[in-house]
Amino acid sequence: MSSPLPIAFPTFANNKENNACKDALRQLCDLGYYFPLAGLYLLVALMGNSRGFRTDAPTIWQKRVIITRNYLSKRMNLNLQHKKAIVCGSTQGIGKAAAIGLAQLGATVTLLARNEEALQATRKELPSPNHQQHSYICADFGHPEQVQQAVSEWLKEHGGAHILINNTGGPPGGQAIDAALSEYTDAFTKHLICNQLLAQMLVPYMKSEGFGRIVNIISTSVREPLAGLGVSNTIRGAVASWSKTISMELAAFGITVNNVLPGYTKTGRLASLIKARSQQQGKTEDEIAQGMLAEVPARRFAEAEEVANAILFLCSPAAAYITGINVPVDGGRIRAL
Incomplete structure (x- = not known):
């Protein structure tokens, strides 16, 4: 059409x-x-x-x-018409911005999150330039068996997806040494286990289509660990290693696997981190925010859409030869090369 x-x-x-x-x-x-x-x-x-x-x-x-x-x-093909995408954590923040962007490029988008009311509201916001019929899956990443069952039911009707955006809210802040074992197992389950589960369920279809894109939204902490985010630093690093490994296994099938590393981005996650640091350090939230901005050469926080733009490119046909990499979208905050 x-x-x-x-x-x-x-x-x-x-x-x-x-x-x-x-x-x-x-x-x-x-x-x-x-x-x-x-x-x-x-x-x-x-x-x-x-x-x-x-x-x-x-x-x-x-x-x-x-x-x-x-x-x-021969230059820049961003067209995603006739492509199907599953976007996790897509009712707010970067995940929502990515879902909207994919729909704008022509993809048929399936939202995946745990709040059905928010899923219904977000689906109504998705554009349909090619008359796409968007859908959603309601499941909690804290319960992998629930995710597996819900996605299995979706696959019966839709067949599969060409694009998978792995995105889950980060673990609570705190020192790594003080974290309870349950904090590590919970984060491991929500991030790595569910990523693996979804990849195993969707990769066969990607192989059959000769086209696949897996993008993991993780954190700049895989390049430079962030103070006060011990569990997050640990789990994000595990996801990055998993991603690199499967990128080598899947490249021959036309499937790319990459990570986008958001810096300080104007989302609910950033607001909660600023609030927590304010309480811990006895400073105002504005003081905390200004201190964080001082670390960023661009001197501002990112918009969710700016991070989503990197995700969209990696999902496009134009990025077919890019796989196994980490893409920081952080305003220059990471000092490493």
Whole structure:
């Protein structure tokens, strides 16, 4: 099904010329090129002279759109039309921003979280430029057997997914040495065990399609451990190691596995960390926030959508040769190379 036209096209005197304009732009839109530059290029191509458009406009459109398609298809293909994605932790923050972005690029999105009311509300917010029928799965990552059962039921109806975004709320803060064993096992279950479970359930379909994208949203702590986040540092490192390992196992099947490492991002998680540090250090929340900003060369916190943009790229056809890496989105905070 053709995409709706996101950019304007010129109006000609006869319908044949109008239809040629529409068809040319739709071809670009179906490739995922939603940029005004592409449309502008084609509009300029139609200009025969300063007096107006050429009388052979349809022929020009047809020739120039082929040239433009050939050029752009070798450059940046972000189109996810006909792709299916499961996004975990997708009712708020980075997960929600990623779900919205994937839907905008044409993917049919399935939200996965534990709050059904929030899932229903978020599904209504998902765009459908290609008339996608989005869905959701309600399950708690604290109970892997529940996740397995819920996803198994979803697979019976939907067959599988090309894209998996692993994303789960981080463990509570605190010193690693003081953490109870139950804190480690709980975090291990919610992060690594559920990631493994979902990968095992979805990879067979990805292999059959010759296309797969697994993106794990973890933390910059895999590069530089963060003070006061002992359990999180430990678990995130385990996920990063798991990710690198399976990236090597799956690359030959057209499946990439990468990690996105968000820095300080304006989400509920950041707000809770600031509040906890404020109470621990006897400072105001503003003082804590300013201290955190001082660590970031960009001197601001990230928007969730900025982190999502990195996720979207890694999910796209354009990122087919990128696998097994960590991508920090942190405003330059990590000092390591």
